Amino acid sequence: MGTDLAEDLAALLYRVDPLGLVPIGVPADEYRAEAEAITRRLGEVRTVEDLERIAHEEFVAWFSPELAGARDRYTALAHEAWTLI
Numbered sequence: 001m002g003t004d005l006a007e008d009l010a011a012l013l014y015r016v017d018p019l020g021l022v023p024i025g026v027p028a029d030e031y032r033a034e035a036e037a038i039t040r041r042l043g044e045v046r047t048v049e050d051l052e053r054i055a056h057e058e059f060v061a062w063f064s065p066e067l068a069g070a071r072d073r074y075t076a077l078a079h080e081a082w083t084l085i
Contacts, residue, residue, distance in 0.1 A: 005042075008084050010035035016077045018059060019067060034058050042085060051085070052078035 013031035014022065021030055037058045045051050052074045059068035
């Protein structure tokens with residue numbers, strides 16, 4: 001993975017692709033802003049469920065509730081991200 005947590009998280013977001021954007025050819029750094037926003041909120045994280053909630057909240061804020069989808073769409077992402085933090 002990369003040299004900092006936001007970079008690592010952005011790479012994970014790109015791989016997991018919660019919005020399904022990768023197949024339409026978005027750049028590899030597509031989720032960098034969202035990764036940085038999540039990273040800024042790590043002080044709120046005590047559990048993997050906190051991380052799931054924050055990821056979902058950020059995607060809702062950056063996109064929309066409709067595009068972000070249900071919170072459970074971020075469960076697997078949160079579990080993988082938990083290993084990074």
